[in-house]
Structures are given as C-alpha cells and as structure tokens.
Amino acid sequence: MAESAEKMKTSKIIDKGIEEGAANLSSKKIEKVIHDVLQNETGARLKTYVETCIHCGLCSDACHFYLSHDKDPRYSPAGKVKQTIWKILKAKGKVDADFIKKACEIAFTECNLCRRCAMYCPFGIDVSYLISIVRRICFKLGVVPQYIADTAHSHASTLNQMWVKDDEWIDTLFWQEEEAADEIPNLRIPVEKQGADIFYSVIGPEPKFRSQLIYQAAVIMNTAGVNWTMPATPGWDNSDMCMYIGENEMMGRLKKAYFDTAMRLKVKRIVMGECGHAFRSIYDQGNRWLGWKMPPIPVIHAIEFYYELLKEGKIRVAKKYEKGVTFHDPCNIVRGRGLHEMARYVTKAFTREFIEMHPNREHNYCCCAGGGVINCGPPFKKKRVEGDRIKAEQLFAAKSRGAETIIAPCHNCHGGLEDIVHHYGLGMEIKFLGDIIYECMEKPESMGE
Amino acid sequence: MHEIYKFVSGPLVWLAFIIFVGGSLYRLISMAILAKKKDGLVYEYFSLKYAFRSIYHWLIPFCSRNSQQHPWLTLVTFAFHVSLIFTPLFLLAHIILIKESWDISWWFLPEGMADFLTIVVIAGCVFLGIRRIVRPEVRYLTNTSDFIILALVGLPFITGFWSFHQWPGSTFMGILHIFSGEVLLVMIPFTRLSHMIFFPFTRGYIGSEFGAVRNVKDW
Structure with a gap:
C-alpha cells in the first residue's frame, strides 16, 4: 500500500x-x-x-x-x-x-x-x-547544482564566495571609508590593525553587491568608539557554500584561513555581519571539522553585538523608525544560537511599532533560501518561491496587522524573502537590523549639534 | 496442552528475558562503541543538564509545540505508552506468578483498572494502525513492518484480556498470551521497537546540541 x-x-x-x-x-x-x-x-x-x-x-x-x-x-x-x-x-x-x-x-x-x-x-x-x-x-x-558548485569553486580559488580579488577587497574598504567620511569626517575603517578588540568580518556578497552595509557598519563602529579592524588579506570572508555542498575539506580550509587571520591580527573577538549561514559555519560546523569544540576565538553575531552596544549605552536611539515592523527569525542564529530575544530588544528600541509574525522565534518558518538553496540559482528559483507559500501567508498576516517592514538579519533570508514578497505581491520592505540602527541612531555630527 | 504451557511459562520466559535484557545491552553498548569510534562529537557535546531538560519537556504531554498541535494524538500516544509499560508491571496475575516463584510481590492494579488500561493499549494499537492508513503523510512512510510491530504490541494484550475473562478457548489464549509477550520482549532490541531504548539518547543528544551549544529550546 x-x-x-x-x-x-x-x-x-x-x-x-x-x-x-x-x-x-x-x-x-x-x-x-x-x-x-x-x-x-x-x-x-x-x-x-x-x-x-x-x-x-x-x-x-x-x-x-x-x-x-x-x-x-x-x-x-x-x-x-x-x-x-x-x-x-x-x-x-x-x-x-x-x-x-x-x-x-x-x-x-x-x-x-x-x-x-x-x-x-x-x-x-x-x-x-x-x-x-x-x-x-x-x-x-x-x-x-551548477550555480552552487561555481560558488564553491570561488571559495576554493579566492577564499571568498564571490570571486572578489585581493586588491578589490582592500579597494572596497577604502572606497567605503571615503564615502562614510563624507558623513562622519574622522571615520576610519582600520585595516590590519594588530591587537584590535574586534575583527569585523563580512561575507563575499557585501563587498560585491551590498557595500553600503560595510559603510553602515563603519558608522556604527565609529559612533560606538569600538577598537576594531578588518584584514587586508584573504580570510576576511566567513561565508561558506562548501559547507552546504558537502565539500567538508574546503570548508575546513576556509575556516582555518579565517581563524588564522583573526589570530594573526591578535584580536580579542570576531564580530560578524548579519548573515546566518556564515555563523553556522564558524560557530557550529567549520570549527568542528577542524577539531575545535567551540571557535578558538569568541565569535558573536551582529545581533548580539548591537545588543551589547545598546545595553552599554555606546549607541543611542535618536528617533524611532516610523513604519510598523515585523521580525523574521533566521534559523542559523535563532535555532542556531538563540538570539531571538536580543534581536527583539534591539528592534523594539529603534522602532515605533513592533508586530510579531506567527509562528515566531525558534518556531519561525524558514525563508526557503538558506541551506544553499538560493545559491542553486535561477533554475530552481520558481520551485524555491513556490515551496514557501506558507511564508507568504505568514508575512501577509503580519502585514494585515500593520507590518510594512520585515527585519531579517541574514543575507540568505533577505534574498529569499525578497523573492517571496515579489512573487506573492506582498508589497513589504525588507531591511537588515543594521539598516534601521544606522538610520535611527545618534551619530557624532548630530551629537555635536 | 499442559506440556506446551509449562514450556512457554518456564524456559521460554527465561530465554525471552535474557534476550531482551542482553539484546538491549548489546544494542546500547555496541552503539556506544560505534559512536566513540565514528561520532566522537556525540560524547563531546552531550550535556546531562540539557539532555534531561529535553527529555523532560518531551515526556510531559502538551509541553512541546508539536504535541499541542496534535492534541488527540498526544492524548492517545501518552495513554498508550503509559498503559503499555505500567499494566504488565502491576498486573495482579503477573505478581502472583512472581510471588509463587520467588516470594516477592508489590503493589498491583485493581481489576477494573487493569482491564481499562489493557483496553487503552488495544484501542491505541487500532488508532495508530488506522492513522497509518488514513493520514497521507504517515501512509507515505508506512511499510508492512509498521503494522507487524503494532500487531506484536497488541497481541499480548488482546490474548491476556481474553484469557483473564475466561472466554472460550481461554487456555489456548493463555498460552498465546505468554508466547506473544515473549516474542514482543525478544523483538524490542532488534526492531524499531528499539526506539524504547534509544529515546533517551537521541533526545538527549539533540537537547544537548540545542541547549548547550545553540542556547535555544528544542520543544
């Protein structure tokens, strides 16, 4: 039967x-x-x-x-x-x-x-x-699948996800430093600073497509007066599609380069940008492959870092984000690290109206992009979006109660939710938590006013 | 008939218990050795605190979100499993047999209660069997062995009930009762009934990963 x-x-x-x-x-x-x-x-x-x-x-x-x-x-x-x-x-x-x-x-x-x-x-x-x-x-x-295999090849050739060349990486940091210095004159993105408290790491797509996120992070770091640095060498990228295709050997090489870079810079901690799978890779899977029960240097996700900065009064709320927001809990930092309450604390501090989607926290529905699925590329896009109709329904319910903006502190979730919002005509806006903080925090020049 | 009765209620009982206990120990120990050899991380990350936290939350009905979402199934499975384990251990007839053999005894269930719990087990088997047929997501996963397992569990209870109430053919049913109980015990370590012995370990391991490493609930 x-x-x-x-x-x-x-x-x-x-x-x-x-x-x-x-x-x-x-x-x-x-x-x-x-x-x-x-x-x-x-x-x-x-x-x-x-x-x-x-x-x-x-x-x-x-x-x-x-x-x-x-x-x-x-x-x-x-x-x-x-x-x-x-x-x-x-x-x-x-x-x-x-x-x-x-x-x-x-x-x-x-x-x-x-x-x-x-x-x-x-x-x-x-x-x-x-x-x-x-x-x-x-x-x-x-x-x-071809697209994700190509991404893994990029990791193998360049130690980053997006075929970013060594000089392009440094150039991007200098470019973002220049841009941000227009807003905050003394702003620096300290490259190769030995003994800094924090190594700030991002994933390949940030310099490639979303360099404004590096700009925003620099503004947050400078405003909070953090002693931070970014490396000028490969090892800056913590993303990892090798982990998802089962190329464990390469995952190990990537994580080794990554932790080696942090140790070379003699930093106290690694803070990583708003990405989920990369967190899984350095906190949960890659370190294990290398035989480290826990990461050899403490690693914290941006959410936890923002929470610390806010709690310690290093960043302050200048105004509240006006639109109603809902929060999408990414699997790798919620089921993977339990950051849902910290995320809500920060979100609520910076927004006027917070609307929960249901289910939420560790029970939230997946964005359908993570786990390397979005990285399998265009051939599977329709299947991926149709495979998460339930997410559209969940988002629509939150929208009907006033949520106009979805906060998703993960790159994959962003990509996945954008496709879902577009396909199902939800008309919602998707932001990183850093976008909201950057927009609504007290910044040096406004403090001077 | 008497010779058969003597055989199933004598040497076979010993054999069944030896295989059940020995087989369960063998499965657990060989799995522990295999884990040590191939899945060392299970030991590294196992945390008693979070293992118990997880087991606790999954042993209490309606504690996990999943059990809240399926209230009827939760009721039936909890009643089914509790009755399944409780009834044979506290059945007067069983305790009398043990008293005659070894002169030890303990608290036993009132007759009506024992009957009720037995019916719960039988009804539970029927419910779970029907669920396997009518629910598409369960039917898709079901194969013949799943029905055999349900029959293995149900049979000692049906035959026990039959012979206790002295219905026609109760002598035969009594023998079948003992025999099917022995078969059930023997099968536990070597079929998917072994979920009974592995539950604390699978649950405990994922509870440890979720609790100690990932700082999050797993229910």
Whole structure:
C-alpha cells in the first residue's frame, strides 16, 4: 500500500551541474562512493536515526515545503529522507544515476537544513544531518547544482564566495571609508590593525553587491568608539557554500584561513555581519571539522553585538523608525544560537511599532533560501518561491496587522524573502537590523549639534 | 496442552528475558562503541543538564509545540505508552506468578483498572494502525513492518484480556498470551521497537546540541 502512494517525482528542471555530473557516473562508481562515505564518515548517529524513526510523520508540519505543497507527503522531512538515504541504505548503494539526480535535487533544493524538524520529531532526529549525508555523497559523485558548485569553486580559488580579488577587497574598504567620511569626517575603517578588540568580518556578497552595509557598519563602529579592524588579506570572508555542498575539506580550509587571520591580527573577538549561514559555519560546523569544540576565538553575531552596544549605552536611539515592523527569525542564529530575544530588544528600541509574525522565534518558518538553496540559482528559483507559500501567508498576516517592514538579519533570508514578497505581491520592505540602527541612531555630527 | 504451557511459562520466559535484557545491552553498548569510534562529537557535546531538560519537556504531554498541535494524538500516544509499560508491571496475575516463584510481590492494579488500561493499549494499537492508513503523510512512510510491530504490541494484550475473562478457548489464549509477550520482549532490541531504548539518547543528544551549544529550546 505504501508503494501505491509513492509515485516517482520526476523533475522538469534541467541543471547543467546535475546533468553533466550524472552523465559521468557508472553504477560501480556510485556504489563505491556511497560505500566510502557510509563506511568512513557515518556511524552511530546515522544508524540510530534510521532505526529509531518510527515512521510517525510528526515531523511533517515542521517543514515549509510540505506545508506549501498542500501537505504533499513527498515534501515532509521523513518523506525526503525516505526518498534518499533510506533507499540508499536499503539498496546498499546499488542505485543508478537517475536516482542520484533525483536525490541531488531533493537534498539541495527541497531542504534548507533549517533544523525546524529536529524540534518537531519526538526523538529529536536531526534530518538536516541526514540530508547533509546525501549532499556529501552527491558532491563526491560530482553531481552538484551548477550555480552552487561555481560558488564553491570561488571559495576554493579566492577564499571568498564571490570571486572578489585581493586588491578589490582592500579597494572596497577604502572606497567605503571615503564615502562614510563624507558623513562622519574622522571615520576610519582600520585595516590590519594588530591587537584590535574586534575583527569585523563580512561575507563575499557585501563587498560585491551590498557595500553600503560595510559603510553602515563603519558608522556604527565609529559612533560606538569600538577598537576594531578588518584584514587586508584573504580570510576576511566567513561565508561558506562548501559547507552546504558537502565539500567538508574546503570548508575546513576556509575556516582555518579565517581563524588564522583573526589570530594573526591578535584580536580579542570576531564580530560578524548579519548573515546566518556564515555563523553556522564558524560557530557550529567549520570549527568542528577542524577539531575545535567551540571557535578558538569568541565569535558573536551582529545581533548580539548591537545588543551589547545598546545595553552599554555606546549607541543611542535618536528617533524611532516610523513604519510598523515585523521580525523574521533566521534559523542559523535563532535555532542556531538563540538570539531571538536580543534581536527583539534591539528592534523594539529603534522602532515605533513592533508586530510579531506567527509562528515566531525558534518556531519561525524558514525563508526557503538558506541551506544553499538560493545559491542553486535561477533554475530552481520558481520551485524555491513556490515551496514557501506558507511564508507568504505568514508575512501577509503580519502585514494585515500593520507590518510594512520585515527585519531579517541574514543575507540568505533577505534574498529569499525578497523573492517571496515579489512573487506573492506582498508589497513589504525588507531591511537588515543594521539598516534601521544606522538610520535611527545618534551619530557624532548630530551629537555635536 | 499442559506440556506446551509449562514450556512457554518456564524456559521460554527465561530465554525471552535474557534476550531482551542482553539484546538491549548489546544494542546500547555496541552503539556506544560505534559512536566513540565514528561520532566522537556525540560524547563531546552531550550535556546531562540539557539532555534531561529535553527529555523532560518531551515526556510531559502538551509541553512541546508539536504535541499541542496534535492534541488527540498526544492524548492517545501518552495513554498508550503509559498503559503499555505500567499494566504488565502491576498486573495482579503477573505478581502472583512472581510471588509463587520467588516470594516477592508489590503493589498491583485493581481489576477494573487493569482491564481499562489493557483496553487503552488495544484501542491505541487500532488508532495508530488506522492513522497509518488514513493520514497521507504517515501512509507515505508506512511499510508492512509498521503494522507487524503494532500487531506484536497488541497481541499480548488482546490474548491476556481474553484469557483473564475466561472466554472460550481461554487456555489456548493463555498460552498465546505468554508466547506473544515473549516474542514482543525478544523483538524490542532488534526492531524499531528499539526506539524504547534509544529515546533517551537521541533526545538527549539533540537537547544537548540545542541547549548547550545553540542556547535555544528544542520543544
């Protein structure tokens, strides 16, 4: 009976990375790679998770893909595990290239590794871990969606996500320093300052597309009188698509370069910009790959940093943001670090009207962009946006109660929510918390007035 | 018939308990060794405080958001599991057998209560079985073994109820009761019924990750 419900889901999406990778596969190679990954890299967790799952389906309601596809069981967390790792284990690795293509699409584009389902499984089975194993197998087979594979190549070649060259990086910092000095004359972006209190790190897309965020951070740092620095060498980028494609070796290299840079600068702490996956990479996964139980240097996310600055009176509220705001809790810093209350404290301080979306905090619905899904690029955009209709409904409900602006302190969430807002015609504005702080804080020149 | 009864209520009981206890220990110890070898991080990040915090919140009905969202299922599964474990341990007939063998005894359930809890278990099996058929998200995950497991759990309770009430064929049902109970015990370590022994560890591990590392609730 279970078989009748199980129609093979055939995708119409053609991705060059998946197609060409799969064209090079032989059943012998597939079996060997699967065997190697399972033998050498998995153990008690995989075994226990697979054998303990009692097929109750209670994880289903946790998943935005499932909820957005009218509760189609193929999109439930366990449903995706069934179609991928259960089949692989049952067939003892004897699967064909078509199966790998399908498993790749499921693992890379139908799961954001947001870990919401781990909070809904009565046994706490970590489905994101199981899906990561599938991604690892696909990666080792050379079957990875083209766009995210290209991003990982950028990491490998330049140690940053966006093919930013070494001189372009420095140039961007100087450029933003000049721009911001128009507003605050003595403003500096101190590059390569040894022994600074804080190494401020950003992700590749900031110098590439959103350099105003570096400007804003510089204004906040200068206003608060923070002793900070940014490196002039590779190692400045804390983003990590290698983590998401299962290229663990490269993830390790990236994190090593990153922490080495912080140690070379002899900083006391690392503060990172408003990004979620990068936080997961340096706080949770990359450090572990390198054998550090916790990061070797304390790392804190921008939210926690803003909270500290505000609590210590180093930044002050000059005016309240006028429009009604709602707050989107990113998975990697809320389920990944519990920063939801600090975020609300800062948000409420700077805004006039705060409207909760429901569910919220650790139970918030995913943006559907994280986990590398948005990085799989245009071929999967429609699928990604349609796979998160529930988010549009959640946002619309908040809008109907007065929320005009969504604050999302994560780059991936931004990208995902922008697409959702556009596709569903929600007409809401999306901002970083730093945008609001920059706009509404007391700045040096206004203090002088 | 008497010979069979003597066999299932004598040597087979011992065998069943030895396999149940030994098998459970074997599963736990071999998994612990495998974890040490392959998943060292489980030990590194395991935190008793947060493991217990998580287990506690998932053992109390309606504590987790998920259990609030499925109130009927929560009621049934909690009643089902509690009755399933409680009834055989505090059943007068079982305690009398132990008293005759070893001269020890403990508090037992009143007759009507025992009947009620037994019906709860049987009804629970029926409910969970029907749920597997009617709910698409559960049906999609279900295979034959899931129904066999439910039958394994239900059978000792159905047969026990039958023979206790002296319905026709109660001698046979009594033997079947003992035998099916033994089969159930033997199967626990080696089927998905092992969720019974692994629950504290899977729950505890994710509770530790969420609590100690990620500073967040997991319920």
